[in-house]
Amino acid sequence: xxxxxxxxxxxxxTSDSTGLSVSGLVTPLNAATPWQLELPASGIFGLTGPSxxxxxxxxxxxxxxxxxxxxxxxxxxVWLRGRRALATHKRTLSLGFQDSRLFAGQSVADNLxxxxxxxxxxxxxxECGRLLKAFGIExxxxxxxxxxxxxxxxxxxxxxxxxxxxPLQLFDEPFSAVDRAQVLRRLLPTLRxxxxxxxxxxxxxxxxxxxIQLLAQRCLWMDSANLSAPLSLPEIAQRLDSHGVGDSCRSxxxxxxxxxxxxxxxxxxxxxSIFADRVAGHYRRGDTAAFLLEAGDISLSVEKPGLSxxxxxxxxxxxxxxxxxxxxxxxxLAAADQMFYADISRLSCERLELREGTTYFxxxxxxxxxxx
Amino acid sequence: MNxxxxxxxxxxxxxxxxxxxxxxxxxxxxxxxxxxxxxxxxWRHGIEVLITLPxxxxxxxxGFYLLLLFSLxxxxxxxxxxxxxxxxxxxxxxxxxxxxxxxxxxxxxxLLAAFNANGQRLTQAxxxxxxxxxxxxxxxxxxxxxxxIVSACALTFAHTLGEFGVxxxxxxxxxxxxQVVSIALYQHVEAMEYGAAHRLALMLMGITTVxxxxxxxxxxxxxxxxxxxxxxxxxxxxxx
Numbered sequence: 223x224x225x226x227x228x229x230x231x232x233x234x235x236t237s238d239s240t241g242l243s244v245s246g247l248v249t250p251l252n253a254a255t256p257w258q259l260e261l262p263a264s265g266i267f268g269l270t271g272p273s274x275x276x277x278x279x280x281x282x283x284x285x286x287x288x289x290x291x292x293x294x295x296x297x298x299x300v301w302l303r304g305r306r307a308l309a310t311h312k313r314t315l316s317l318g319f320q321d322s323r324l325f326a327g328q329s330v331a332d333n334l335x336x337x338x339x340x341x342x343x344x345x346x347x348x349e350c351g352r353l354l355k356a357f358g359i360e361x362x363x364x365x366x367x368x369x370x371x372x373x374x375x376x377x378x379x380x381x382x383x384x385x386x387x388x389p390l391q392l393f394d395e396p397f398s399a400v401d402r403a404q405v406l407r408r409l410l411p412t413l414r415x416x417x418x419x420x421x422x423x424x425x426x427x428x429x430x431x432x433x434i435q436l437l438a439q440r441c442l443w444m445d446s447a448n449l450s451a452p453l454s455l456p457e458i459a460q461r462l463d464s465h466g467v468g469d470s471c472r473s474x475x476x477x478x479x480x481x482x483x484x485x486x487x488x489x490x491x492x493x494x495s496i497f498a499d500r501v502a503g504h505y506r507r508g509d510t511a512a513f514l515l516e517a518g519d520i521s522l523s524v525e526k527p528g529l530s531x532x533x534x535x536x537x538x539x540x541x542x543x544x545x546x547x548x549x550x551x552x553x554x555l556a557a558a559d560q561m562f563y564a565d566i567s568r569l570s571c572e573r574l575e576l577r578e579g580t581t582y583f584x585x586x587x588x589x590x591x592x593x594x
Numbered sequence: 595m596n597x598x599x600x601x602x603x604x605x606x607x608x609x610x611x612x613x614x615x616x617x618x619x620x621x622x623x624x625x626x627x628x629x630x631x632x633x634x635x636x637w638r639h640g641i642e643v644l645i646t647l648p649x650x651x652x653x654x655x656x657g658f659y660l661l662l663l664f665s666l667x668x669x670x671x672x673x674x675x676x677x678x679x680x681x682x683x684x685x686x687x688x689x690x691x692x693x694x695x696x697x698x699x700x701x702x703x704x705l706l707a708a709f710n711a712n713g714q715r716l717t718q719a720x721x722x723x724x725x726x727x728x729x730x731x732x733x734x735x736x737x738x739x740x741x742x743i744v745s746a747c748a749l750t751f752a753h754t755l756g757e758f759g760v761x762x763x764x765x766x767x768x769x770x771x772x773q774v775v776s777i778a779l780y781q782h783v784e785a786m787e788y789g790a791a792h793r794l795a796l797m798l799m800g801i802t803t804v805x806x807x808x809x810x811x812x813x814x815x816x817x818x819x820x821x822x823x824x825x826x827x828x829x830x831x832x833x834x
Binding site: 332336 | 727740
């Protein structure tokens with residue numbers, strides 16, 4: 223019988239574990255609790271948890287930029303076995319840093335070109351052009367990187383990583399200095415769209431749960447150097463709430479794409495059409511689109527409202543009511559097997575005499591669907 | 595021989611010595627400073643002190659030990675004379691050899707300061723994009739340290755121009771071979787030829803001043819001002 227072992231630092235032809243396999247990974251931070259992790263070869267995974275819990279250390283250890291011991295294998299290639307580690311540049315990954323770390327003394331274009339030149343899977347020219355446009359980097363191409371603002375530098379750093387197109391892409395709070403509206407409306411749909419066409423295993427670290435909700439289906443949780451296995455998004459939301467770090471006032475909703483005309487995207491949510499405008503992603507009929515709905519953007523009516531400039535009107539069932547500390551009421555609503563939250567004033571709640579289990583009509587503007 | 599011709603010859607020799615020393619030190623200094631900046635060992639301090647020694651030692655001390663090193667009475671001198679096809683004492687080659695050692699800190703210190711400030715962050719970022727270490731040095735670290743490189747080269751060149759003690763100890767004053775400007779100037783003063791001494795001294799002062807001004811201007815223009823990126827700041831610091 224022939225036994226094939228994963229080779230150290232060389233690609234092997236076995237197909238036992240094409241994804242990321244981490245076992246017994248110990249850094250000075252988690253000496254007592256070795257990290258274990260199994261992830262597939264492609265897919266987007268969030269990584270969140272309280273500050274100082276060890277998220278950046280985990281990424282640095284995966285990239286071989288932190289002293290550690292244990293086992294790391296990716297795509298059947300051994301990166302770490304015991305204390306024997308493969309050099310960072312030989313690992314088929316890219317790591318983005320919180321402080322961007324653009325190459326000083328060079329232009330934005332030089333930075334991007336260098337990342338593409340050393341790519342193991344170079345992107346086609348037209349894809350690079352598309353990304354440049356979507357990230358709004360075209361006007362900055364010939365600027366020295368020293369002259370970029372913090373948000374611009376972060377956008378360039380993420381783009382540099384995309385141009386590198388590594389099979390494993392690690393991001394460490396990449397959009398912390400970028401304008402939120404731009405992230406939700408433009409950058410995240412572009413990223414989701416990009417990774418749908420160029421699959422990679424992505425670990426996206428962020429304190430912003432909105433980012434993770436829009437990009438990932440599952441998320442890793444790190445707390446006091448304890449790393450969880452991938453969890454579902456509601457499980458992560460619960461943990462964030464219990465730590466007081468989360469602000470779950472935006473709900474993630476999924477709907478099927480029906481059509482796109484006049485800049486208005488029509489989505490099917492359990493048989494009811496809803497509309498979204500200012501759409502940035504490339505959608506095809508039948509795609510499943512995920513978006514966020516701000517709790518404060520939703521109004522509730524007892525009877526079906528007449529014609530209104532507010533395009534979206536969704537029959538919803540009131541599941542639960544919760545008093546918020548600021549006097550408002552948070553309503554948990556269900557529509558077509560999906561849950562979302564709406565925040566209304568106590569006065570509205572009393573006037574409408576809202577009762578759990580009853581059907582109402584939730585209204586929201588087409589522009590309030592973020593992340594499409 | 596016409597004195598003016600000898601002075602021009604001394605000036606040309608000095609410029610040739612400074613140029614060659616700067617070139618050699620650039621080739622030696624860049625990898626040395628880079629390796630030192632990456633080296634996480636306590637031995638590093640010892641090596642750094644050794645490199646810094648020529649800064650603080652009287653040049654005659656260094657010249658004396660180089661004289662011993664080049665002496666044909668000892669093995670290193672014999673080996674060096676075989677390697678360079680002749681004894682290094684009282685030769686231009688010996689002068690270049692001595693200048694490289696003497697001016698080493700002027701090349702390495704500014705580079706080391708820039709690499710210490712930027713090196714680890716940038717080489718880590720480069721490695722994290724699959725860029726191998728040597729490519730990271732050439733394509734990432736050197737462009738980021740342009741201002742420090744200009745500063746290091748200018749300091750090395752200017753310092754070698756004014757070298758006196760070491761040259762006197764191991765080079766002597768052979769016209770066209772080892773008689774550099776500083777030696778010629780000294781000889782003019784000894785012979786009370788103050789006019790010729792003035793001419794040479796002013797020329798050397800002018801060249802050095804112009805060179806340092808040009809380096810400073812070039813250094814500042816290479817490191818963009820009004821920058822809100824911290825990466826540029828340590829490079830500016832090197833230029834003082």
